[in-house]
Amino acid sequence: MGNVYETEISGRTLSVESGRWAKQAGGAAVVRYGDSVVLVTACVTENPRPGIDFLPLVVDYVEKTFAVGKIPGGFFKREGRLSEYEVLTSRLIDRPIRPLFPKGFYNEIQVIATVLSADKENDTGILAMIGASAALTISEIPFQGPIAGARVGRLDGELVINPRIPDLERSDLDIFVAGSRDAILMVEGEANEVPEEEVLDAILFAHRSLVPVLEIQERMAGEIGKEKRAFEKKVLPEEDVKKIAEIARGALSDAYAIQAKQDRRKRIEETAEAVRSAFPEEERAEKAALIADAFKSLEKKIVRGKITRERKRIDGRGLSDVRPISCEVGILPRTHGSAVFTRGETQVLVTATLGTSQDEQRIDSLLGDTTKAFMLHYNFPPFSVGEVKMLRAPARREVGHGALAERAVTKVLPQGADFPYTVRVVSEVLESNG
CATH class of the missing domain: 3.30.230.70 (GHMP Kinase, N-terminal domain)
Structure with missing residues (x-):
């Protein structure tokens, strides 16, 4: 026992x-x-x-x-x-x-x-x-x-x-x-x-x-309870931290004033490479994770400093400035509903399809067989952030984000006999500035 x-x-x-x-x-x-x-x-x-x-x-x-x-x-x-x-x-x-x-x-x-x-x-x-x-x-x-x-x-x-x-x-x-x-x-x-x-x-x-x-x-x-495993976070020697700050501080400060995401990422990666190159090859391999940690920590300090001192965010916006927002509807000729929502460098194409009760999703779970008349599916393809990756089944993050939006929208949709239809909404991320 x-x-x-x-x-x-x-x-x-x-x-x-x-x-x-x-x-x-x-x-x-x-x-x-x-x-x-x-x-x-x-x-x-x-x-x-x-x-x-x-x-x-x-x-x-x-x-x-x-x-x-x-x-x-x-x-x-x-x-x-x-x-x-x-x-x-x-x-x-x-x-x-x-x-x-x-x-x-x-x-x-x-x-x-x-x-x-x-x-x-x-x-x-x-x-x-x-x-x-x-x-x-x-x-x-x-x-x-x-x-x-x-x-x-x-x-x-x-x-x-x-x-x-x-x-x-x-x-x-x-x-x-x-x-x-x-x-x-x-x-x-x-x-x-x-x-x-x-x-x-x-x-x-x-x-x-x-x-x-x-x-x-x-x-x-x-x-x-078992005795906890001893753990002490490894950190770079103080002289290495100062070395990274000397190399990167000015460049990172300039990079975080760039509005375009891809240009900003390119400048940050160039700065990171300059930091890595400043260490001898053998030392660079041994301290790779620690160098990355110190670089990230410096980034955070710079971004936080811009917010607290200059009252500006990453892309130069003030604390209360909103990215430019636009929305287009009815853009795809053969869909039941379509829209493109754009906010700064984030853009999503959303379609809505109306079906009958026969199109409901059948769910077999421990609670029994149930159906679902409203579905919201979220897709985050690699091109939305300029990357190259294999297209696979939806990742956990995509499933989670779709469910989050679905739960919100479900509560304001008509239910039951008032609306005997099935609706599928698909959200395709075209750009992401996350």
């Missing part, structure tokens, strides 16, 4: 267990709420991945159809690539935990949340979030948690933490909040045009509800 920690949330017992399953993982937690059960594991590589300057964290939320007593459809009868919902839940977990790893920690980290049982009443995404934090907290991975997550709805005018999934249909807001004891780390949700102050009340209500779950994890860390 493993170590079990329990608390009450909205009249139901939430338990987190560790030490019985997946013992070879760096950290593992089994979270139960009602009859929903999620196993979450966290593992880390021994050494940093060479040649990178970002945190190589991967979060995968995986639903098993056996969790609801189903056999997968299709010819092969087994789970395949992640569904859109699994991708969105993976991103939901990733966002609040990613900032809590030490800056400069470049070891690969993988968090896998596997849904083992789903009762169709208790949201397994919430359990996966809690389990991810618990697994990281008791592992040797340097993680500045714990955190917890909660979903808040409003039923008959009363705020409810982790409402049962069937009850969400009559809730006028649905917000997921993740946070620590001291801060809110992430908010994602939708509402039926609820006033801002009421949304804020719901967010703070959800944040207060996290305390019992955080206390569980703090007890776990003290009683069964």
Whole structure:
């Protein structure tokens, strides 16, 4: 028997267990709420991945159809690539935990949340979030948690933490909040045009509800947690930092006054190359990530200085200046609807297609077979930023951005018998100044 920690949330017992399953993982937690059960594991590589300057964290939320007593459809009868919902839940977990790893920690980290049982009443995404934090907290991975997550709805005018999934249909807001004891780390949700102050009340209500779950994890860390891996961020010697500043400060200041993005990027890359060339070849290879870190830090100082001292942003705009905005409609002759929206160097071509109820998207999930009458698909091709890449299936970012816009637009569309049609909107990014 493993170590079990329990608390009450909205009249139901939430338990987190560790030490019985997946013992070879760096950290593992089994979270139960009602009859929903999620196993979450966290593992880390021994050494940093060479040649990178970002945190190589991967979060995968995986639903098993056996969790609801189903056999997968299709010819092969087994789970395949992640569904859109699994991708969105993976991103939901990733966002609040990613900032809590030490800056400069470049070891690969993988968090896998596997849904083992789903009762169709208790949201397994919430359990996966809690389990991810618990697994990281008791592992040797340097993680500045714990955190917890909660979903808040409003039923008959009363705020409810982790409402049962069937009850969400009559809730006028649905917000997921993740946070620590001291801060809110992430908010994602939708509402039926609820006033801002009421949304804020719901967010703070959800944040207060996290305390019992955080206390569980703090007890776990003290009683069964592994000793954290020692980590000290490597930094360049002060003389090298000064050397980079001497070479790059003036050039970067000039570069960030250039309005055109591609011209600005070219000048910045030329400056970065000048900095790299100032170090002997052997030293350059050994300190590549540290040199890149110091260069980025200098960039941030310069941009921040322009804002605070000169009251100007990257492209020379004032703090309240808006990029030039234009919108054209009806530009494609055979589409049902089309528009091009341009703001500065960001441009999006959007089309709308109207169909019948037979065109609805069929979704096979753990909650059963459902349909969707409104879809918004977002595509970010490489040419939009002047790059060359293989065209593949939509990346997680594209799925996430499309879902974000879809949730907003859905709430202002007519529903049901008032509008018995299917609508597909496709957003093609033609330029991006991000």
